Amino acid sequence: MMLRTQSSLSEEKYQAAKQEAERLGISLVELLQRSLRNVPPVDGSQPWMNYAGMVESEDTQSRQPIDDMIYSLKD
Numbered sequence: 043m044m045l046r047t048q049s050s051l052s053e054e055k056y057q058a059a060k061q062e063a064e065r066l067g068i069s070l071v072e073l074l075q076r077s078l079r080n081v082p083p084v085d086g087s088q089p090w091m092n093y094a095g096m097v098e099s100e101d102t103q104s105r106q107p108i109d110d111m112i113y114s115l116k117d
Contacts, residue, residue, distance in 0.1 A: 051059065063073040 059073060060070055063070045066073065068076075
């Protein structure tokens, strides 16, 4: 059974999605369905994971590997 849903996107996101679908040679619906298949399932045994990926930072070094950060500070 298929369910129908409706969503709103900004013009910028809509155009980017349309361009990506066109680049892949698929419909916008197929692009969205493929994207949703890549969402990891919710693991209720680890409630802290609900917050994973929610924090954004303007700090360009926030993605720097921890070893680089620790060891590059030593003299």
